[in-house]
Amino acid sequence: MTLEMLCSPKRTEVCSAMELRRSRHHRCRESSDTNRTGLPQKAAPDIGTFLSESIETILGDVQDHIVPGITHWQSPNYFAYFPSSGSIAGFLGEMLATGFNVVGFNWMSSPAATELESIVMDWLGQMLRLPKSFLFSGNGGGVLQGTTCEAILCTLVAARDRTLRIIGNDNIGKLVVYCSDQTHCAFKKAAQIAGIHPNNFRVIPTTLSTSFSMCPKALRNTITADVEAGLVPIFLLATVGTTSTTAVDPLGPLCDVAKDYGMWVHVDAAYAGSICICPEFRHFIDGVEGADSFSFNAHKWFFTTLDCCCLWVKDPAALTQSLSTDPEYLKNKATESKQVVDYKDWQLALSRRFRSLKLWLVLRSYGVEKLRGFLRSHVKMAKVFQGFVEADNRFEVVVPRNFANVCFRITPSAVMSSSTKTSNGVLGEITNSNDISSPRTKTKMGLVNEVNQKLMESINGSGGIYMTHSVVVVSICFVSLLEPLSPKNLMSLRLGT
DSSP, X not given: OOXXXXXXXXXXXXXXXXXXXXXHHTSOOOOTTBOTTSOBGGGSOOGGGOOOOOHHHHHHHIIIIIGGGSOOTTSTTEESSSOOOOOHHHHHXXXXXXXXXXXXXXXXXXXHHHHHHHHHHHHHHHHTTOOGGGXXXXXXEEEEESSHHHHHXXXXXXXHHHHXXXXXXXXXXXXXXXXXXXXXXXXXXXXXXXXXXXXXXXXXXXXXXXXXXXXXXXXXXXXXXXXXXXXXXXXEXXXXXXXXXXXXXXXXXXXXXXXXXXXXXXXXXXXXXXXXXXXXXXXXXXTGGGOSEEEEEHHHHXXXXXXXXXXXXXXXXXXXXXXXXXXXXXXXXXXXXXXXXXXXXXXXSSOOOOTHHHHHHHHHHHHHHHHHHHHHHHHHHHHHHHHHHHHOXXXXXXXXXXXXXXXXXXXXXXXXXXXXXOOOHHHHHHHTSXXXXXXXXXXXXXXXXXXXXXXXXXXXXXXXXXXOOOBOSSBOEEEXXXXXXXXXXXXXXXXXX
């Protein structure tokens, strides 16, 4: 996909050619007898009419009614949200785990599931060159959660309880947590669940001048004001590879600030953590030795199927003191020996899936060097796309590219030029359409944002590809390029205002 394909006068022909794909990949079949999910009623009958049916009939309905209504995250036409880079090894591991169907809540319930998870997490930690204090071999440890949302909540609860054991539960209303305005929304949800007062959720503003990374000085000033007001800082969430712009917070300086106040620091590297197995990208997590926990999602850019979030903590006891349960029916000699890991006490739920199996297959099937090669190739493709953007004076790169993501937008000059004179191509069609506000009735920036949004909607409307957008201080378009473990190339593109 090139900029010319997106914006050339010939794009109308491209869109027409892609219309058939649209019906297959991005929308449910239109029918007068559909329910609110878009499925024909024959595919979702009333429960009272259920009779046994052949697997051939059921799979036929899957092909006819389910597949057309799925957003195909593995499709080469999928350019939205985040990379979903599954692989054959990850798929086979998922199949095996589903077939075994173990519920490995503690060591006794399935020893191999627990032992393999501990081994795989130490392997990964060593690949990332995490400090030994995060590994089982150094009195820390790792656990596979479902998503980063769970990892954040678990660590926040541990930090909360660690402080409340000192100051008393009655003072929960004084606890304060910190993040930047680029932090994932999962943190706010976690704070709500953990009982942090909404007024004590601090958001540190970021700017384009610092590439949207969190400023340690601003953080310290905010914390100082809170302490003077009688509040208690407990938790800082730093991010490596933010959702909107893949910004990188300066871990070392931020951890130094947090240390002065005894705060827990969690590093969220959900997307970008994968690339840090490459030596030339490892510096992005320099300073992680000052953090208390670190996580990344193997199901985003590490060729492992959803769900698989890797979380390491320096002090496993902090998690287990907050999350452990000890009912009579789960008591056993292995647990009582204190020589085994019971992962139920490292997570929110009791039951858990055998996630380590698919990660184990990925690591063993591809090996460290081949995984690094795949990741480097994605960054190389991003550089190529960045070159396309920079060579086209209608577009501009908004923030520096750190990984396989290029943030760009239509330039204000291109928008204003197209809106004041007749212009060929899609850009001209958009700026001169009746759906766009007149430059006389809208601010320049508002018009630029609106045109970027309309371009994204126009591309999505073709049905050939699917993109998402983000909004920061300036309007942006977002591109992520990656290549799956197959002959086909997959470009994950996020475009918007």
